[in-house]
Amino acid sequence: MNLNFEKPLNMAIGAIDKKLERFDPLWQSEHGTGGLRSRYYDKTGIAKYREWRGCRDTMVDYVAWLKNLGMMGMMVAKDPVRMMKGFWEYRWMGSFLGSFAFVDRLFEGYRDRELQVSALHSNTIVRTLCGLIGTIIGNDRRLGGGPDSDNLVGLDETIPTLFFAGFPTLKPEPMQTLPEFVICDVDQHIEPYYIDVAESYGLPADVCSRCAAETGVTFDDAFPIFGKMVISTNQPCNASEATSMFQRRRFHREGLLDYPFAFAMQHNEALGNKYSAQELRNCIAEIEKVYNVKFDWTAFFEAARRVNEQNMIEMEKWEILATPYSPLCGISETLYKLVEWAIANGRIDYFNDTDRKVIEIMRKSVKDKYEPFQGKTRHRAFLWGPSAVYYTDFPTWTQNCWGLNIVLNMDSTMGHNIINTEDPEQALIDLAKFSEKGVMRHHAVGGWDNVNAVWDWAKKLNCDMVLVNDNVSCKGMNGVHAMLEEQARDLGFYFCFVPHDLEDCRTISRQDMRKAISSYMNVVLGEEPLDPTLVEFDDSEAW
Amino acid sequence: MKAIFKILGKLIGLVLVLFVATFALYMTNGENKLIYYVVRPLLNKHYDSQSRNRQI
Numbered sequence: 013m014n015l016n017f018e019k020p021l022n023m024a025i026g027a028i029d030k031k032l033e034r035f036d037p038l039w040q041s042e043h044g045t046g047g048l049r050s051r052y053y054d055k056t057g058i059a060k061y062r063e064w065r066g067c068r069d070t071m072v073d074y075v076a077w078l079k080n081l082g083m084m085g086m087m088v089a090k091d092p093v094r095m096m097k098g099f100w101e102y103r104w105m106g107s108f109l110g111s112f113a114f115v116d117r118l119f120e121g122y123r124d125r126e127l128q129v130s131a132l133h134s135n136t137i138v139r140t141l142c143g144l145i146g147t148i149i150g151n152d153r154r155l156g157g158g159p160d161s162d163n164l165v166g167l168d169e170t171i172p173t174l175f176f177a178g179f180p181t182l183k184p185e186p187m188q189t190l191p192e193f194v195i196c197d198v199d200q201h202i203e204p205y206y207i208d209v210a211e212s213y214g215l216p217a218d219v220c221s222r223c224a225a226e227t228g229v230t231f232d233d234a235f236p237i238f239g240k241m242v243i244s245t246n247q248p249c250n251a252s253e254a255t256s257m258f259q260r261r262r263f264h265r266e267g268l269l270d271y272p273f274a275f276a277m278q279h280n281e282a283l284g285n286k287y288s289a290q291e292l293r294n295c296i297a298e299i300e301k302v303y304n305v306k307f308d309w310t311a312f313f314e315a316a317r318r319v320n321e322q323n324m325i326e327m328e329k330w331e332i333l334a335t336p337y338s339p340l341c342g343i344s345e346t347l348y349k350l351v352e353w354a355i356a357n358g359r360i361d362y363f364n365d366t367d368r369k370v371i372e373i374m375r376k377s378v379k380d381k382y383e384p385f386q387g388k389t390r391h392r393a394f395l396w397g398p399s400a401v402y403y404t405d406f407p408t409w410t411q412n413c414w415g416l417n418i419v420l421n422m423d424s425t426m427g428h429n430i431i432n433t434e435d436p437e438q439a440l441i442d443l444a445k446f447s448e449k450g451v452m453r454h455h456a457v458g459g460w461d462n463v464n465a466v467w468d469w470a471k472k473l474n475c476d477m478v479l480v481n482d483n484v485s486c487k488g489m490n491g492v493h494a495m496l497e498e499q500a501r502d503l504g505f506y507f508c509f510v511p512h513d514l515e516d517c518r519t520i521s522r523q524d525m526r527k528a529i530s531s532y533m534n535v536v537l538g539e540e541p542l543d544p545t546l547v548e549f550d551d552s553e554a555w
Numbered sequence: 556m557k558a559i560f561k562i563l564g565k566l567i568g569l570v571l572v573l574f575v576a577t578f579a580l581y582m583t584n585g586e587n588k589l590i591y592y593v594v595r596p597l598l599n600k601h602y603d604s605q606s607r608n609r610q611i
Binding site for chain 2: 059060062077078099106116232233265
């Protein structure tokens, strides 16, 4: 007897979906009865209920949520007392409680294959961050230390950790990632607190609110303490130098050594590349000396092979991104790539599993000519934006409100060269190049060619629009405003600056950023929003 | 055989109860409401009362 339940199941699901379609915000916006913003309490960013996406997609999102809940629960269950101490000690730990709302808003309005891809990505990101929090809090000497307290190496958040694979007994842990780098995406109100701490200390306002926030974390004594040394860097730009000096004083007070690891700023130059490779050699020698360990090339090559596979897949993804059939896009793409590059960096093998699953979905989408977002995309944009597209759900909003699909963000083009896995000397040169083109750096520093590359990327990805995030404080990019505008006109791209103040939502609010896009879409292009509830709303009290 | 069915029945019941409870929490956005309106205000009160060592 051959029982086939698929047909009756599909009929039942179809009947339920039809019955409940009036609760689906996409249906509501099409029929003028509401939209994606209708289910929120005013200002708070807290939804009255979760998004109804139809039976199948709601279950996909529910399962992804359940997995995230399980991973967070496991993280706490492994060492509940220590974790409670962490929440009690650090203000930024409290902000991590906003992670569920954070994931929700990232993938609002996603359906079908774009939702499947984002579920895979969100589970991988949450798993990685839970591991990071568990390790750091579990070995924080401020909270009593742990079994790995002496085997951890603190390093600046923007140093790629791939070369640490050569020290299999050591664990590289980025110092600023938890108190500042990642958490500013989860909670927009956490970094203004630390910025105020820095400025109330008597410092003038920093040109970069990211650096100001890190300095505030330093003054507030809010860095976890672990390891024997901290590796600082001049990445992503020279703006971070003062921050490093303040942090150095704090770490010295806690008995930690520090080592400055300086990459070449002119990273397109062969000589700069050689200089960075020598810096890598020096840094490896210093770690060997402080931790009394030896660099293991076999272990390093193994991790480099994983990174090479990730980059091969990444380049295939870019080919598919150039078509209208990619269910991978927007924040699902850029946030995952950021975590894969900046935290995992070949040392965590499950990223390769996720990459293989995602590329399969993408290949199938090309074969089936699957258009994401029900084919509602009107424009394709390349985004010149800093890490995680501050603010994070911005690409989700541009698609949902205006049908503006942010195909790729500049950060996703970070170091993607293949690393030699046989010759140590060549591997160091390749690794230097890989590291120089790092987070917030590839297209931001090192000369005009790197900035100018946005047009090549936009063309290669078949984009008709370029968006440039304009940090109102950063003098680095202010200088190229007029040139970019001129070039956009000459090359025939739609072009818009999106003002922001990186981590200080009080200067430029999320609504101010949205307004810049809405004005452009409405006034310049004469278009109407897909979902009018998203054009103007107040989320000033949201995480 | 009867015992196996009994255990299986209980397992299915447990899974069902867990599903209903977690799905209800999910759909009502319960955890976010609890964190936003109860947990974070309490934690913020504690953080604001902390005295931090600001000497570097």
